[in-house]
Amino acid sequence: MAGLQLKNVSKVYQEGDFETIALNDVTLAVEPGEFIAIIGPSGSGKSTFLSVSGALLQPSKGEVSINDVAISTLKEKELSKVRLEQIGFILQTSNLIPYLTVLDQLLIVKRMGGKVTAQAKEYALRLLADLGMTSKIKKYPNELSGGERQRVAIARSFMNDPDLILADEPTANLDTKRANEVVQLIAQEVKSRGKAAIMVTHDERMLKYCDCVYRIEDGVLSREE
Amino acid sequence: MFLALKELTYSKGRFIMISLIIILISWLVFFLAGLGNGLSDLGAATLKYAPIEYAVYEENSDFSFSKSMLSESLADDLLKEKGVTAVAPIGTASASIRQKNSDEDTASKIDVLIAGIRPGSFMEPIVTAGESLQASNPAGVIVDRSLELEGFKLGDNLTINGSTQEMEIIGFTENQSLSHQPVVFSSLEKLREYKYAAPSSDNGIKDVVNSILIQGKESEPKEIEKSIEGVQVGSKKEAINAVPGYAAENGTITLMVGFLIIISAIIIAVFFYILTSQKTQQFGVMKAIGGSNWFIIKSVVSQVFILSVISILIGILLTYATAAVLPDSMPFNLIPSLVISYSLVLLAISVISSFFSVLKIAKIDPLTALGGKE
Numbered sequence: 228m229a230g231l232q233l234k235n236v237s238k239v240y241q242e243g244d245f246e247t248i249a250l251n252d253v254t255l256a257v258e259p260g261e262f263i264a265i266i267g268p269s270g271s272g273k274s275t276f277l278s279v280s281g282a283l284l285q286p287s288k289g290e291v292s293i294n295d296v297a298i299s300t301l302k303e304k305e306l307s308k309v310r311l312e313q314i315g316f317i318l319q320t321s322n323l324i325p326y327l328t329v330l331d332q333l334l335i336v337k338r339m340g341g342k343v344t345a346q347a348k349e350y351a352l353r354l355l356a357d358l359g360m361t362s363k364i365k366k367y368p369n370e371l372s373g374g375e376r377q378r379v380a381i382a383r384s385f386m387n388d389p390d391l392i393l394a395d396e397p398t399a400n401l402d403t404k405r406a407n408e409v410v411q412l413i414a415q416e417v418k419s420r421g422k423a424a425i426m427v428t429h430d431e432r433m434l435k436y437c438d439c440v441y442r443i444e445d446g447v448l449s450r451e452e
Numbered sequence: 453m454f455l456a457l458k459e460l461t462y463s464k465g466r467f468i469m470i471s472l473i474i475i476l477i478s479w480l481v482f483f484l485a486g487l488g489n490g491l492s493d494l495g496a497a498t499l500k501y502a503p504i505e506y507a508v509y510e511e512n513s514d515f516s517f518s519k520s521m522l523s524e525s526l527a528d529d530l531l532k533e534k535g536v537t538a539v540a541p542i543g544t545a546s547a548s549i550r551q552k553n554s555d556e557d558t559a560s561k562i563d564v565l566i567a568g569i570r571p572g573s574f575m576e577p578i579v580t581a582g583e584s585l586q587a588s589n590p591a592g593v594i595v596d597r598s599l600e601l602e603g604f605k606l607g608d609n610l611t612i613n614g615s616t617q618e619m620e621i622i623g624f625t626e627n628q629s630l631s632h633q634p635v636v637f638s639s640l641e642k643l644r645e646y647k648y649a650a651p652s653s654d655n656g657i658k659d660v661v662n663s664i665l666i667q668g669k670e671s672e673p674k675e676i677e678k679s680i681e682g683v684q685v686g687s688k689k690e691a692i693n694a695v696p697g698y699a700a701e702n703g704t705i706t707l708m709v710g711f712l713i714i715i716s717a718i719i720i721a722v723f724f725y726i727l728t729s730q731k732t733q734q735f736g737v738m739k740a741i742g743g744s745n746w747f748i749i750k751s752v753v754s755q756v757f758i759l760s761v762i763s764i765l766i767g768i769l770l771t772y773a774t775a776a777v778l779p780d781s782m783p784f785n786l787i788p789s790l791v792i793s794y795s796l797v798l799l800a801i802s803v804i805s806s807f808f809s810v811l812k813i814a815k816i817d818p819l820t821a822l823g824g825k826e
Contacts, residue, residue: 274822283740283818304744310818311742318821322737326462327455338454339743367462383741395822 229294230258230423231280231391236289238275238446249275250286251446257423259390262414264434265427266451267443273427274395276443280425281314281393282306294390311339315384315422317394317413322380323368329355329379330364336386354382358412374405381413385420392417392424398433410436456755470723471763477716478767478798483774484712485790488705490783495698497629498567499691503574504540506666506673507691508683515686515694517544517662522683524640524659529680535670540573541661543640545647546633552609552618561613562602564595565633568643574667577637582606582623590641592622596634600624601780617646627785631695663691713797721805724756728809735813736820749810753803760802764795 238250249272257263267273278284279291282298283306291298293313301309310316323332333351337343355361358378368376377397384392394413398406410426414436417424426437434440440451460467493500508530513520527539545568548561569575571585579594586592595604599621604610610619619638628635640661648654666685673685686694693699728735735748768791775784 278819278822281740283822307739307742307744307818309742310740311744314742316741316821318737318740322821324455324734324737326459331458335455335738336741339738339741339747387742 229390230256230261231425232256232290232292233280234290234292236279236286236291238272238279238284239287248446250279250448253289253446253448255441255448257391257425259421259423260418261439262417262424262426262437264437264440265425265443265448266429266431266434266440269429271443272446273443275446276448277393277395277425277427280391281316282309311336312387313390315387315389315392317377317380317384317392317397319396319399323376323383325368328365328367329360329371332368332379333383333386336383340387351382351386354385355379357416358382372405373401374409377401377405377409378412381409381416385416385422388420390423392422394424394426394428396428396430397426398428398430403432406430406433453751453754455751456758460755460758466727467759470727471759471766473723474720474760474763474798474802475766475770477712477719478764478795479770479774481709481712481716481794481798482767482771482786482791484705484709485794486771486775486784486786487782488702488709489787489790490785491705492698492702493627493785494629494632494783495701496631496692496695497627498577498635499630499688499695501627502665502688504665504667504688504691505669506671506676506688507686508664508666508676508680509662509686511682511684513684515684515690516696517542520662521655521657521660522662522664523657524661524664526680526683527664530664530666530676533671533676533679535668535672536666536676537668537671538574539667540569540575540665541640542575542663542665543568543643543647543661544630545643546631547615547636547646548613549610549619549636550613551604552611554611556613560602562599562604563633564599564636565630566593566612566636566638566643566646567630568638568640568661570640575637575665577625577628579623580626582621584623585637585639586622587639589620589622590639591619592639593619593642594623594625594637595621596628596636597624597626598629598634599636612646615646615649617642617649631697713801716798717801717805720802721808724752724802724806724809725812728752728812732812732816733820735816736818739816739818740821745814748813752809752813753806756802756806757799760799764798767798768795 233253233255236250236253240247240249265273265276279286285299298309327335330351334343337347355364358381360378397409410433441448442451509515509520510522524541527541530536530539545566547566548563550559550561571587576585577594604621606621608621648660654660676685677683738748778784
């Protein structure tokens with residue numbers, strides 16, 4: 228089964244004598260073409276959930292598999308390979324590299340894995356065209372608006388044709404119009420390219436674009452009807 | 453390399469400031485190295501640049517020209533030793549010289565070191581003006597060019613102060629100095645007539661010289677000491693260090709340059725470390741989207757490398773530009789081998805000091821890319 232599976236995943240942080248249970252026995256499957264949202268108050272375990280799903284953190288218990296590969300046994304080097312090839316991150320604003328042009332932001336992902344081919348460049352240009360950024364490919368991040376920056380981040384996350392897209396508060400710092408546009412674009416790309424996608428957000432206006440919504444509270448994940 | 457260059461061209465201002473620091477440091481290092489070498493040339497240039505491997509002295513003379521007396525005939529015996537390809541007997545004497553027929557009390561006198569050599573031997577310097585020593589003219593001498601600055605010219609006749617000996621300048625040469633005195637190359641005969649003028653001051657040694665310099669990489673100093681009685685053989689280095697004052701002087705300069713290099717290493721390391729620290733978030737993002745440690749480290753180290761190479765090259769240019777306007781009396785001699793070795797040291801320091809940043813990079817948690825840890 229492709230996509231993302233979490234089986235009985237727990238994450239416990241040890242701080243002195245205190246134990247914080249950030250994730251408590253979470254089980255979830257996201258299939259290709261499915262776009263789900265995770266909501267919850269701050270401190271509820273949203274970021275931990277995203278980090279564990281995104282191969283940034285290893286769970287304390289349970290198993291995470293991405294595209295049928297269990298990641299709990301992988302070393303840091305292999306994890307970064309998984310992140311590069313199988314996961315696309317859309318992070319909060321201003322997470323583009325300041326000294327690269329829009330096109331280079333996408334190509335750097337290819338460079339991390341080796342060489343940049345002519346096909347890769349073509350693919351990047353097509354992605355940017357899809358997102359309406361063709362006229363901006365030579366611009367630097369500081370010359371773009373917040374919405375445009377997020378579009379570049381979306382394009383970057385799709386660059387390696389990953390199986391899983393993870394979005395961390397992609398609409399933070401955006402006004403309603405731009406926020407709607409950005410999430411709509413994510414939904415559209417996810418559907419047309421058949422990716423499994425998870426968006427962590429506290430912006431309830433954006434939930435209409437998602438197939439289903441989960442709420443996380445004190446580390447416990449439950450489906451919202 | 454790609455990321456490194458992109459960032460260099462994007463944040464020009466910041467990198468110009470950093471390279472300015474490296475430029476200034478390398479300028480100072482090269483300049484001090486040049487001055488240091490110039491000073492050490494004054495102390496022992498004639499020996500430093502001599503094409504010799506060993507020097508033979510009288511036993512127990514501590515490799516000192518002034519304490520050692522040998523017979524010139526030993527040269528022939530040395531030539532028969534294994535590995536010895538050429539020999540050059542040498543005798544030295546301090547003297548002060550003045551123009552012939554000038555008044556002994558009022559004329560300006562110059563302290564020099566007279567080095568008696570065999571005309572045509574490998575110790576005879578290349579003349580930049582005039583002609584080389586002639587066996588037929590034992591009074592002819594080749595003198596260091598610094599005497600030209602004192603007003604001496606080709607064809608001038610010289611009188612040695614406090615002696616009746618006279619010499620004639622037939623050639624000028626460059627960078628010949630020993631014990632901070634310009635060297636006057638004369639025939640051995642002339643030197644003996646002056647230095648051993650007093651009866652039996654030569655201890656009864658026939659054709660006395662102070663040392664016999666040896667060429668031949670294969671020669672074996674221990675064997676020579678065994679087979680020829682009453683001699684000691686020193687390496688070129690030992691001979692140079694035995695020049696009075698040379699070792700102490702050189703030690704001071706080396707210490708200064710050494711400290712300068714250690715301090716610059718620290719400064720450069722701190723600069724790159726701060727630069728890396730400022731980019732923690734950025735590197736976190738790169739790691740989150742799949743950049744390996746190696747990818748990021750490569751980009752940082754290559755950036756340091758590019759920056760250092762450019763800065764050091766500019767530092768070298770500045771040093772030569774400064775040297776061009778220095779007064780001739782300032783001892784400055786920056787030889788290419790020094791430039792190359794100090795450049796490599798500076799480059800190595802920059803790159804090694806960037807490894808502290810590398811440690812930092814390896815520790816950056818890709819989680820920093822997310823909004824915040826819970």
